[in-house]
Amino acid sequence: MPAIIFEHVNFQYESQAEPTLHDINLTINAGEKVLIAGPSGSGKSTLGNLINGSIPHSIKGQVTGHIRVGKLDTQEASLFDLSLLVGTVLQDPDSQFIGLTTAEDIAFGLENDRVARPEMHQRVEQWATRLGIAAQLHQSPQELSGGQKQRDAWRVCSSMTATFSSSMNH
């Protein structure tokens, strides 16, 4: 089942004279892991920002064509609705941790959703076990290596969205 679809997508930043993305057609199915590779400046982050809604919500420009994530049209959906489907792991994972431990970071989203404490503990444990990070649950994110931090941010993302996560490196 397609999870992300780009149909004839062109995108031009407001401040650019030429489009950055030309006629992008892309289907990513549920369960697929896809690497988007290309030279610096080729538009990888732009593509990611079209998936997570940063374009048009915080970055302006002109989009033509259609982009769907699940049942949502990313150009029309609210950032809130998109955030339930898309997670983004940034290049600098330090900027994404807010808790003193991995467990607190996983719990943060659940706290915001006002999940009751016993269920929250249960869900943190469940995700930690499922994602193989039970041993790191009470470790500070700052004690982890760079790669472990990125993996952890990914896992926290997965526990929140449960559907898609995109990762942005460069």
Ligand SMILES: Nc1ncnc2c1ncn2[C@@H]1O[C@H](COP(=O)(O)OP(=O)(O)O)[C@@H](O)[C@H]1O
């Ligand atoms: N916020 C922006 N405003 C205007 N132009 C941008 C912006 N972000 C990226 N660009 C331009 O879009 C092109 C693609 O950038 P980007 O998507 O960051 O490429 P990549 O992630 O592959 O290195 C570059 O030419 C860059 O200068």
Ligand SMILES: [Mg+2]
């Ligand atoms: Mg980039």
